[in-house]
Amino acid sequence: MERPAPTETPDDRPDDTASAGPRDAAPAVTLFVCQTCRTPGTPPEDAPQGARLAxxxxxxxxxxxxxxxxxxxxxxxxxxxxxxxVRAGGWSYVFGDLTPASAPDLLAGATLFAGSTDGLMPWRGRPDCLKRGMIARVPPLFFTEEPR
Ligand code: FES
Structure with missing residues (x-):
């Protein structure tokens, strides 16, 4: 039996990435940065280092x-x-042991996460502070896993 010819090839699809207008969709990843965190031992009169990181x-x-x-x-x-x-339909992650110098790593990790195809932040390419400092990951809302 002969298979029907495809009606659309990847080259025929409209380029939905070419948009010069304002963004009309929610960002893939929201990065929440705690602005009230203090590095242990910081005098209470000092501004929180979390504000510097944020x-x-x-x-x-x-x-x-x-x-x-x-x-x-x-x-x-x-x-x-x-x-x-946090990523809609994806896993959520909490990180700790960061420093004010962790900003580039947080942004690199968020971009890596935004580009993942399975809703997980890839381990490969993830900045070290987001490996060592991972506190928890939380599954997406409708995630189910077979009991063992
Ligand atoms: S002050 Fe509680 S997590 Fe930052």
Whole structure:
């Protein structure tokens, strides 16, 4: 039996990535940076280092697929500076033991996560601080896994 000819090839599809107008879809990944975190041992009169990290991330952000939002406390206060990444339909991640210098790594990880095809942040290519500092990952809302 003969198979029907395909009606559309990849080269025939409209280029939906070419848009000069304003973004009309939500960013793939939201990066929440805790702005109230303090490195252990910081005097209480000093400004929280989390605010420096949040500002550094905001200033360096340039990927339209990554939205940066400051947040007050991710309940990870004892693990240094903290951030979380959330992706609709994907896994969510909480990271700790960050420093104000972690901004480029957070943004690189968010871009890596935004480009993943399975909703997971790839391990390969992930910055080291997002490997060592991973506190938790949370499955997507409708995720189910067979019991073992
Ligand atoms: S103050 Fe940053 S996690 Fe609590």
């Amino acid at each position: 500002e550094a991330v905001r200033a360096a952000a340039h990927d339209p697929d990554v939205e940066v939002k400051p947040v007050r406390c991710l309940s990870n206060c004892k693990r240094g500076l903290s951030a979380a990444m």
